[in-house]
Amino acid sequence: MRFVQPDIAALPELLEAGTDAPPSLETEVTGLFDQFRNPLFRFTLSLGLTEPDSEEIIQEVFLALFQHLRAGKPRDNLRGWLFQVAHNQALKLRQRRPPPVLTPSPAPTPEQQAIANQTHRRVTAVLAALPEQDRSCVALRAEGLRYREIAQILGISLGSVALSLERAAARVSRIHQP
Amino acid sequence: MAHPSDHELLMESDGELEAVRAAAVRRHLDTCPSCRQRQSALANALATATNGYLQQPLPPPDASRIRLAASFRPRRRERFLAVGALAAALALLLFPLRSDRDPAAPRAALTPGAVRTVNLAAMCAAADEGDRPVITPALAQEVFRRYGIYDPRPRAYEVDYLIPPDLGGSNEVKNLWPQSYSDSVWNARVKDALEDRLRTMVCGGSLDLAVAQQELAADWVGAYKRHFHTAQPLPDHLAFVKDQPWE
Numbered sequence: 185m186r187f188v189q190p191d192i193a194a195l196p197e198l199l200e201a202g203t204d205a206p207p208s209l210e211t212e213v214t215g216l217f218d219q220f221r222n223p224l225f226r227f228t229l230s231l232g233l234t235e236p237d238s239e240e241i242i243q244e245v246f247l248a249l250f251q252h253l254r255a256g257k258p259r260d261n262l263r264g265w266l267f268q269v270a271h272n273q274a275l276k277l278r279q280r281r282p283p284p285v286l287t288p289s290p291a292p293t294p295e296q297q298a299i300a301n302q303t304h305r306r307v308t309a310v311l312a313a314l315p316e317q318d319r320s321c322v323a324l325r326a327e328g329l330r331y332r333e334i335a336q337i338l339g340i341s342l343g344s345v346a347l348s349l350e351r352a353a354a355r356v357s358r359i360h361q362p
Numbered sequence: 363m364a365h366p367s368d369h370e371l372l373m374e375s376d377g378e379l380e381a382v383r384a385a386a387v388r389r390h391l392d393t394c395p396s397c398r399q400r401q402s403a404l405a406n407a408l409a410t411a412t413n414g415y416l417q418q419p420l421p422p423p424d425a426s427r428i429r430l431a432a433s434f435r436p437r438r439r440e441r442f443l444a445v446g447a448l449a450a451a452l453a454l455l456l457f458p459l460r461s462d463r464d465p466a467a468p469r470a471a472l473t474p475g476a477v478r479t480v481n482l483a484a485m486c487a488a489a490d491e492g493d494r495p496v497i498t499p500a501l502a503q504e505v506f507r508r509y510g511i512y513d514p515r516p517r518a519y520e521v522d523y524l525i526p527p528d529l530g531g532s533n534e535v536k537n538l539w540p541q542s543y544s545d546s547v548w549n550a551r552v553k554d555a556l557e558d559r560l561r562t563m564v565c566g567g568s569l570d571l572a573v574a575q576q577e578l579a580a581d582w583v584g585a586y587k588r589h590f591h592t593a594q595p596l597p598d599h600l601a602f603v604k605d606q607p608w609e
Contacts, residue, residue, distance in 0.1 A: 307414030326412040353407040
């Protein structure tokens with residue numbers, strides 16, 4: 185197995201841990217968790233998972249990462265690897281789960297009503313209404329992934345990524361139109 | 363050139379077009395205000411989507427982070443526990459706990475016992491003290507040294523065989539230990555009485571030699587209790603003298 189460089193981002197934790205926990209794989213994985221938990225969480229939510237299910241998937245993903253690194257497997261583009269595993273695990277979980285029962289949303293509070301008028305609220309609604317592939321492309325692009333990486337994670341072609349983004353842009357543009 | 367498609371404009375904006383095509387699209391954009399406007403609208407729309415996506419509220423990561431960190435640590439502990447349990451089980455199997463453990467008892471790590479190949483008939487035909495190998499002073503000193511006894515009191519110990527030569531024990535240092543006469547009621551004299559009993563049984567055919575050797579190596583005190591049906595050494599045996607004390 186290759187030598188694991190301690191992650192700079194994990195240094196405060198290393199100091200905290202003292203002699204009990206030497207710079208290790210665990211520290212590296214925890215550092216990657218700090219870096220990618222929110223992006224992965226957003227992504228699994230965008231795939232229609234509930235928050236508890238998303239938490240579960242993220243635990244699985246980082247345990248898988250721990251095993252992946254411990255086995256000395258490739259560590260180039262770990263970000264892409266994380267999103268890909270999260271995508272696979274989320275789809276698997278969705279297959280196991282019965283389809284969600286649609287319940288009417290509770291009446292919005294005045295505060296929510298105020299927010300609902302904002303562009304942000306409308307964007308969220310537009311994104312939620314997008315076909316899943318388009319939404320996933322928007323999500324992964326928002327997290328800074330290149331088209332090639334997005335294509336690999338979702339198992340689609342580069343051209344499909346561009347077309348999905350084009351469609352999403354067209355839908356979002358309409359928000360601004362009166 | 364013809365006006366580029368929306369997705370080509372998007373790709374150019376995202377830096378995803380291959381170099382030659384990107385250069386061509388840029389040259390067109392320089393001369394085409396409507397394409398510039400289209401590209402700008404696409405980029406703005408995706409920027410809006412990105413902001414909306416990234417601004418959604420998420421539950422805090424703390425509990426999840428703690429859970430993840432904890433899921434590494436118990437594994438490590440379990441692994442140690444497993445190794446520890448295995449070692450303990452093995453140790454118990456090989457060296458059962460002695461209820462009357464004393465500082466002068468043979469230590470499994472130093473004196474696990476060792477045997478040589480013997481001919482049973484020849485071994486039994488030999489007189490008790492017949493071919494008993496001599497423990498040289500140097501060998502005795504090595505035994506004391508291993509047990510951290512640097513100034514042994516004369517006549518206080520017998521440098522004893524864990525498995526005696528007349529039961530096939532070898533003359534190796536790992537079959538020897540400094541057995542005190544006085545530290546415990548389970549002393550050298552008592553063990554000598556057990557050895558005589560076992561030898562009688564082995565040579566009489568009522569006990570397998572290997573079993574006798576194993577009994578001595580594993581837990582001679584337990585073996586004594588079983589063979590003499592007593593929880594304490596018999597008074598006769600406490601006074602029993604067979605081997606010479608270390609002088």
